[in-house]
Amino acid sequence: xxxxxxxxxxxxxxxxxxxxxxxxxxxxxxxxxxxxxxxxxxxxxxxxxxxxxxxxxxxxxxxxxxxxxxxxxxxxxxxxxxxxxxxxxxxxxxxxxxxxxxxxxxxxxxxxxxxxxxxxxxxxxxxxxxxxxxxxxxxxxxxxxxxxxxxxxxxxxxxxxxxxxxxxxxxxxxxxxxxxxxxxxxxxxxxxxxxxxxxxxxxxxxxxxxxxxxxxxxxxxxxxxxxxxxxxxxxxxxxxxxxxxxxxxxxxxxxxxxxxxxx
Numbered sequence: 001x002x003x004x005x006x007x008x009x010x011x012x013x014x015x016x017x018x019x020x021x022x023x024x025x026x027x028x029x030x031x032x033x034x035x036x037x038x039x040x041x042x043x044x045x046x047x048x049x050x051x052x053x054x055x056x057x058x059x060x061x062x063x064x065x066x067x068x069x070x071x072x073x074x075x076x077x078x079x080x081x082x083x084x085x086x087x088x089x090x091x092x093x094x095x096x097x098x099x100x101x102x103x104x105x106x107x108x109x110x111x112x113x114x115x116x117x118x119x120x121x122x123x124x125x126x127x128x129x130x131x132x133x134x135x136x137x138x139x140x141x142x143x144x145x146x147x148x149x150x151x152x153x154x155x156x157x158x159x160x161x162x163x164x165x166x167x168x169x170x171x172x173x174x175x176x177x178x179x180x181x182x183x184x185x186x187x188x189x190x191x192x193x194x195x196x197x198x199x200x201x202x203x204x205x206x207x208x209x210x211x212x213x214x215x216x217x218x219x220x221x222x223x224x225x226x227x228x229x230x231x232x233x234x235x236x237x238x239x240x241x242x243x244x245x246x247x248x249x250x251x252x253x254x255x256x257x258x259x260x261x262x263x
Contacts, residue, residue: 030122039174138262157234192224
């Protein structure tokens with residue numbers, strides 16, 4: 001990625017000038033270090049957040065006022081504890097980190113902070129952190145986003161029941177990694193976490209009436225889904241839609257005065 005997009009590559013006078021630009025925005029990628037089955041690396045979510053963010057930013061109009069922070073690779077992953085190598089920060093520590101760093105960005109003069117998160121297990125936590133940060137710094141718009149939500153057409157690329165049941169390290173994530181870093185993908189293609197007692201009618205693992213689930217409740221391999229149909233061509237298609245979708249969303253944001261931050 002060109003150095004001007006990386007906030008940490010700027011000298012402080014350049015950073016101060018960047019913050020003064022109208023609509024100045026910082027993108028902060030978030031991942032996790034957690035198990036992703038026997039076939040995917042621990043840093044899967046961080047790799048996805050970084051690679052999509054870099055591809056999007058490299059294609060944006062260079063005049064648009066957006067820069068990115070280094071990826072926050074350690075996240076909140078208690079649902080995957082019990083699988084070797086999963087590292088999870090306490091919830092209060094991650095909230096404090098977001099508030100602390102965001103406060104300093106606000107004090108520097110930046111007007112927007114996009115939390116670009118690729119780990120589903122910390123969506124709600126980053127929403128709480130965003131609300132806390134915004135309460136302390138009303139002048140800073142904070143947008144907690146999830147990599148897989150927003151760009152249209154992603155689910156249409158996946159078959160049922162994987163579209164509904166593939167929650168972790170299944171066909172989508174394995175395919176995307178096969179496209180981005182095939183050398184990091186092992187030979188196993190588990191189908192796991194799908195058997196067992198169905199929830200009562202109207203309930204589900206995720207959705208309108210969700211469960212605070214742990215991976216070990218359902219899966220021995222760490223996979224919740226079916227990775228058997230994963231392939232690099234599907235990963236390339238997913239990556240293309242992610243980059244195009246987030247490119248359009250960020251362009252629309254950066255060319256607007258939204259969201260309102262009050263007087």
